[in-house]
Amino acid sequence: MWTNSKVAYHHHDHKRCVTAAMQRAKVLCDDRQVRLTPIREAVFKTIWASHRPLGAYDIVDQMTLATSPVKRILPPTVYRSIEFLLEQGLIHRLASLNAYIGCPFPGNDHNDVFLICRECGSAAECSADYLTTAVEQTAQRANFQVESQVIEIVGLCPECQA
Ligand SMILES: [Zn+2]
Ligand SMILES: [Zn+2]
Ligand SMILES: [Zn+2]
Numbered sequence: 001m002w003t004n005s006k007v008a009y010h011h012h013d014h015k016r017c018v019t020a021a022m023q024r025a026k027v028l029c030d031d032r033q034v035r036l037t038p039i040r041e042a043v044f045k046t047i048w049a050s051h052r053p054l055g056a057y058d059i060v061d062q063m064t065l066a067t068s069p070v071k072r073i074l075p076p077t078v079y080r081s082i083e084f085l086l087e088q089g090l091i092h093r094l095a096s097l098n099a100y101i102g103c104p105f106p107g108n109d110h111n112d113v114f115l116i117c118r119e120c121g122s123a124a125e126c127s128a129d130y131l132t133t134a135v136e137q138t139a140q141r142a143n144f145q146v147e148s149q150v151i152e153i154v155g156l157c158p159e160c161q162a
Helices: 005-009 014-032 038-047 056-066 075-087 129-141
Strands: 091-094 099-102 112-117 123-126 150-155
Touching: 005 123, 014 038, 038 056, 038 075, 038 099, 056 075, 056 099, 075 091, 075 099, 091 112, 091 150
Parallel strands: 112 150
Antiparallel strands: 091 099, 112 123
């Protein structure tokens, strides 16, 4: 079982998270022989700007702010990049927020449990095999075929409880 809750909730040198995420993404794309184009990379970096999930509109907005006004960011291009990053498992979609967050553990098959803080908006990703097993058993009993399972838990992070 692993989690990135230590960095997701507490003050830390976030540049290191971004650098590490970028490196993992490059290695993974190289291995799979898919291209991390400049626009895909820019979308990925925008999502990794913090540990708070970002909606598609916010991603477009922030990218527009970061780019010169001459070069317009086209939303469909951004949406296609989001699709690519999702397919590669580099980001996850949080259905309850309709927002995206960078995956700190890409490249290995995992089911996700997200602990989402309603106060600061941070989301930490955890793996919990016993939860996965419980979900699978529940589905099996109902003869239900599971295609994806993302568990989203809402509450207060350690910082916001204080
Ligand atoms: Zn960080
Ligand atoms: Zn993940
Ligand atoms: Zn919080």
